[in-house]
Amino acid sequence: MFVSCARCEVDHLAVPAASQPNSSITRSQPGAGAGPSGGDPPVSWGDEHGDAAEEVPDPTDINGPHFDPEVFMTKVRSECPLGQLLAREAALGREIRALDSDMQTLLYENYNKFISATDTIRKMKVDFRHMEAEMDDLAANMAAISASSARVSAALQDRHRRGAQLAGVQALLRKLQALVEVPGRLRRWAGTEPARALRCHARARAVLRHYRHLPSFRAIEDESQAIMADLAQRLRMRLREETLDPKELTECVEMLLQLEEPAEELSEEFLSQAGARLEAELAALEAELPAADPSGTATTPPPPASDILDFVDRGSSAFVGTLCQLAGSYRALFGEDTGRLEPFAAALATRYFTLLERRLALERGLGDTSLLVRALDRFHRRLRALLELLPAGADAAAELVARAARERVDRYLRALQTFFLGCLGDVRQALAAPRPPGKEGPGLPDLLATLAASVLGQLKAVLAYVQLFTARDVAFASLPYFKGEFCVTAVREGLVVAFVRWLCRTARGFADGPTERGAPAAPPALLLLLARLCLDYENSTISYILTLTDEQFPPQDSGPAVTPGPALCAEARAAAQRLLDHYVQVQGAAVAQMLRKSVETRDWLSTVEPRNVRAVMKRVVEDITAIDVQVGQLFEEGVRRAQSSDSSRRAFSVYSSSRAPGRYAPSYTPSAPMDTHLLSNIQKLFSERIDIFSPVEFNKVSVLTGIIKISLKTLLECVRLRTLGRFGLQQVQVDGHYLQLYLWRFASDERVVQGLLDEVAASAAHRCLDPVPMEHSVVELICERG
Numbered sequence: 001m002f003v004s005c006a007r008c009e010v011d012h013l014a015v016p017a018a019s020q021p022n023s024s025i026t027r028s029q030p031g032a033g034a035g036p037s038g039g040d041p042p043v044s045w046g047d048e049h050g051d052a053a054e055e056v057p058d059p060t061d062i063n064g065p066h067f068d069p070e071v072f073m074t075k076v077r078s079e080c081p082l083g084q085l086l087a088r089e090a091a092l093g094r095e096i097r098a099l100d101s102d103m104q105t106l107l108y109e110n111y112n113k114f115i116s117a118t119d120t121i122r123k124m125k126v127d128f129r130h131m132e133a134e135m136d137d138l139a140a141n142m143a144a145i146s147a148s149s150a151r152v153s154a155a156l157q158d159r160h161r162r163g164a165q166l167a168g169v170q171a172l173l174r175k176l177q178a179l180v181e182v183p184g185r186l187r188r189w190a191g192t193e194p195a196r197a198l199r200c201h202a203r204a205r206a207v208l209r210h211y212r213h214l215p216s217f218r219a220i221e222d223e224s225q226a227i228m229a230d231l232a233q234r235l236r237m238r239l240r241e242e243t244l245d246p247k248e249l250t251e252c253v254e255m256l257l258q259l260e261e262p263a264e265e266l267s268e269e270f271l272s273q274a275g276a277r278l279e280a281e282l283a284a285l286e287a288e289l290p291a292a293d294p295s296g297t298a299t300t301p302p303p304p305a306s307d308i309l310d311f312v313d314r315g316s317s318a319f320v321g322t323l324c325q326l327a328g329s330y331r332a333l334f335g336e337d338t339g340r341l342e343p344f345a346a347a348l349a350t351r352y353f354t355l356l357e358r359r360l361a362l363e364r365g366l367g368d369t370s371l372l373v374r375a376l377d378r379f380h381r382r383l384r385a386l387l388e389l390l391p392a393g394a395d396a397a398a399e400l401v402a403r404a405a406r407e408r409v410d411r412y413l414r415a416l417q418t419f420f421l422g423c424l425g426d427v428r429q430a431l432a433a434p435r436p437p438g439k440e441g442p443g444l445p446d447l448l449a450t451l452a453a454s455v456l457g458q459l460k461a462v463l464a465y466v467q468l469f470t471a472r473d474v475a476f477a478s479l480p481y482f483k484g485e486f487c488v489t490a491v492r493e494g495l496v497v498a499f500v501r502w503l504c505r506t507a508r509g510f511a512d513g514p515t516e517r518g519a520p521a522a523p524p525a526l527l528l529l530l531a532r533l534c535l536d537y538e539n540s541t542i543s544y545i546l547t548l549t550d551e552q553f554p555p556q557d558s559g560p561a562v563t564p565g566p567a568l569c570a571e572a573r574a575a576a577q578r579l580l581d582h583y584v585q586v587q588g589a590a591v592a593q594m595l596r597k598s599v600e601t602r603d604w605l606s607t608v609e610p611r612n613v614r615a616v617m618k619r620v621v622e623d624i625t626a627i628d629v630q631v632g633q634l635f636e637e638g639v640r641r642a643q644s645s646d647s648s649r650r651a652f653s654v655y656s657s658s659r660a661p662g663r664y665a666p667s668y669t670p671s672a673p674m675d676t677h678l679l680s681n682i683q684k685l686f687s688e689r690i691d692i693f694s695p696v697e698f699n700k701v702s703v704l705t706g707i708i709k710i711s712l713k714t715l716l717e718c719v720r721l722r723t724l725g726r727f728g729l730q731q732v733q734v735d736g737h738y739l740q741l742y743l744w745r746f747a748s749d750e751r752v753v754q755g756l757l758d759e760v761a762a763s764a765a766h767r768c769l770d771p772v773p774m775e776h777s778v779v780e781l782i783c784e785r786g
Helices: 002-027 069-079 081-111 111-189 194-210 215-238 246-258 263-287 310-336 341-361 369-389 389-433 444-470 485-512 524-552 563-600 615-632 647-652 660-668 676-686 701-718 726-746 749-768 775-784
Strands: none
Touching: 002 389, 002 647, 081 111, 111 194, 111 215, 111 310, 111 647, 194 215, 194 676, 215 246, 215 263, 215 676, 246 263, 246 310, 246 563, 263 341, 310 369, 341 676, 369 444, 369 647, 389 444, 389 485, 444 485, 444 524, 485 563, 524 563, 524 615, 563 615, 615 701, 615 726, 701 726, 701 749, 726 749, 726 775
C-alpha cells in the first residue's frame, strides 16, 4: 500500500516538474534565434500591447488560464530548430530523474515520522474516551461534597457565633491584663531601659486617658504618671552631665519630649550642653596654638607642633562634625524653628574661623603649598554640610579660604623679591671676585643669561604652585572668587605685574637712589647688565610672562581691569634707559676724574718741552677700549656716521686744518687785527651744538659716544681754568692729537670728537701766555713714538 501511495505522489508531483521546463523553453526562446523566416516574433507570454481590460485568451501562454499544450507544442515545433529541441529534451530528462530521486529520499526519511504520528492519533482517541468517564465521576463527587458541607455549616452555625463572642472577651481580658501590668513594667524598665518604658507608656496612655472616669483605670494612670515623672527627673539629671556625647544628648532630649516636657526649656538645655561640648573642642584646638601676646611686642612664636592639614583634620572631625550632628539633631527635635540655633552656631563657627586664621598665620614660610591647598579643600568640603543647615556662614568661610590664598600669593611675591636680590648679590660677588692671572671669570652674557633664566624659572615655579588653588579637583576652586578675582587681582596683578614693576624699580634704584655713606656703589658692569635685563624684559620677557599667566589663570571678560602689556614694557624700557644713562655718567665721570686730576696737579706755566704723550692719555684710551669691550658684550654695535676716508690724517692735522689759521694765527702774531677769543666765539656760532648729557641709545656706539663727550667736556672745562705757558700749550696739543688719533673710532660721529678737541685746543691757546704751537710733524712723531 505504501509503495502505491508513493508512486501516486510521484506521479502527482512529476506533472508540474515536467511542465516546468516548457516554461524554460518558452523563456529562452528570444535567445534561441528567429524562426525559418527569420522575421517571426518569439513565443509570447501574452499581448504586451493590448489593454489589460480587453485581454484575448492566448492558448500558448503557459501561465494563463487558457493554456493548451497541443497548441503550444505545435507552435514550438514549428518555430524552434531541432537541435534546440533535442538539447532541451535531454535537460528535461535529467531534471525529471533528479526530482524523482529527491522525492524518494524525502519519502524514506519521513516514513518513521508518518508511522509515529499515526500511532499517536490512535492512542489519543482511546485516552479521550477514558478521560470523559473520569470527568463525569469527578463532577458527581463534587456535588456530593458540596451538599455535605452545607449540612455541616448549618449544624455548627450557633457554635461558631458563640466561639467568636468568647474570643472577643478573651482579647478584651488580655488588654485589661496588659493595662493592669503597665505600672509594673514601667517600674521595671524605667531604670534599665527607659526607651522601652516610654514605648509601653505611649501605647497605654491614650486608653488610660479615655477611661479615666473609671476608678480602676484612674489608679493605673496615676501610678503610671508618677513613674514617668520620676523617669523625667532622672533624665533631666542625666541631661546636665558633662560626659554626654551628641548621640546620648539627643536621645535624652528626645525621651523628655516624649514625656511632654516643655520644648522651650529642653531647647535651651540642649544648646547649653551642646555649647559646653563644642567649647571643649575649641579649647583643645586653641591649646595647640601659641598664646597671643597681650603686650603687642613683636616676638616670634614657636613653630606649631603639627602641620596645617592635621590641624584642619582635627577641627573638621571634632568641632565641625559635632556641630553638624548637633545642628541636625536640633532640627529633628524642635522642627525648622532655628531662632536659637543660628546665632548659637554662628558664634561658635566664628570662633573656629578665628582659630583657623591664627593657625594659618603661623605658616610664615612657603612650605608645601599642596598641603595648604589640601587643608583648605578639606575645610571647605567638610564645612559645606554645616552650611546646608546654616547658610549664613557661607560668606565667612569663603572669605577665609580666599584670604589664605591671597596671603600665600603675597608670600610668594616676597619670596620672588628675595630671590632676585639674592641673584643680584651673586652677580655682584662674581663681578667683584678677584681673578687669577690668565684665568677669565664669567662674562657679562653668561651672568645675564644665568640671572634671567633663574628669575624666570623661579617665577614659573611660583605660578605652578599658585595654580594648585584653581585645580579642578579642589572644591573651593568653583567659588566665584577663584574663577575671576583671584586669577586677575591676586595672581596677574598682585603677583606677576607687581613683581615685574618691583624688579624695574629695584633695578632703577641703582641709578636713582642715593648711595648710603660708606656703602659701596653699584659697579658699572652691574648697571650695564641690569639695563640689558630690563631691555630684554621690554622686548620679549614681559609678553611671555603675561601670556603664560593668562593661559594658566584665564581672566573673565567681565572681570576687573588688567594692566596692559605695553604699559609694563614702557616701564621696563624707562628703567633700562635710566640705567644706561647712569652707566654713561658713571663711566664718563671716572674717565673725567683722571683727566681733571692730570690737569689740576700739573704746573702748566713751567712745564718742559713735551717729548712724549702723557701717561694719563694712554690710560684714558685704555679705559675707553675696555669700556668698548664691556658694552659690546651686551649691546649691538649700532650705526656710525659715515667716516671720511682720511680720518687718521685729519687726526694728525688737527691744528693744521683750514680752521687753524683763523684760530691760532692771531695769537701767534702779536700784531693780529682780531682778538682770538672773539674769533673762537664767532666760530662756535656756525659749529654744530654738542649735547653732552643727552640720552643714549641702546647700542655700543651711542654709549661710548656719551662717555667720550663727558670726558672731553671735563678736559675742556679744566683747561679753561688753567694758565699755560708755551710748552704747556704744546703738551695740550700733543695730548689732543693722541686722543683724536684713537678716540674717533669709538664715537658715532668723529666730528663730535674733533669739535671737542678743537675747543680744548682753542681754550688752551686762549689761556696761553706765549701761544706758539708745535710743528705738526713733530706732534705726529711724538704720538707715533708714544
